[in-house]
Amino acid sequence: MKKLLLFLLAMSLSGCAHQYVMKLTNGVTITSSSKPKLRGANYYYKGPRSEEQVIPQSRVLEIEPASMAKEENKFKPTEPKKKHWYWPF
Numbered sequence: 001m002k003k004l005l006l007f008l009l010a011m012s013l014s015g016c017a018h019q020y021v022m023k024l025t026n027g028v029t030i031t032s033s034s035k036p037k038l039r040g041a042n043y044y045y046k047g048p049r050s051e052e053q054v055i056p057q058s059r060v061l062e063i064e065p066a067s068m069a070k071e072e073n074k075f076k077p078t079e080p081k082k083k084h085w086y087w088p089f
Contacts, residue, residue, distance in 0.1 A: 019066040020045070024059050029069075036063055 022030045022043070032045035032053075043060055047053040 021064055021066050021069040022055070022060050023062040023064075024055075025061055026059075030055070031066060036060075 018035070020032050020035050022032065022036060022045070024030065030045075032047070033050065034046045036043040036045035036055075038044075038057060041057050042054050043057060043063075045053055045055070
């Protein structure tokens with residue numbers, strides 16, 4: 001019975017810790033340890049060291065849980081072809 005109670009207590013406490021991803025207008029993504037809260041014209045969120053950070057609402061494009069955030073396919077330039085000594089260009 002004690003094991004069941006401990007298990008239920010652990011499951012109820014572990015459900016609170018979700019990370020959120022904020023995508024900004026300049027393409028940067030910020031991960032926060034708690035859901036950003038809108039107060040006035042700014043979003044307040046906890047940074048990596050649990051200190052409170054502020055970002056203007058106009059800079060934020062999207063806020064979503066980290067489990068739903070997808071990594072975008074970024075452009076990767078191809079490496080230039082290796083030039084041979086017998087080929088002038």
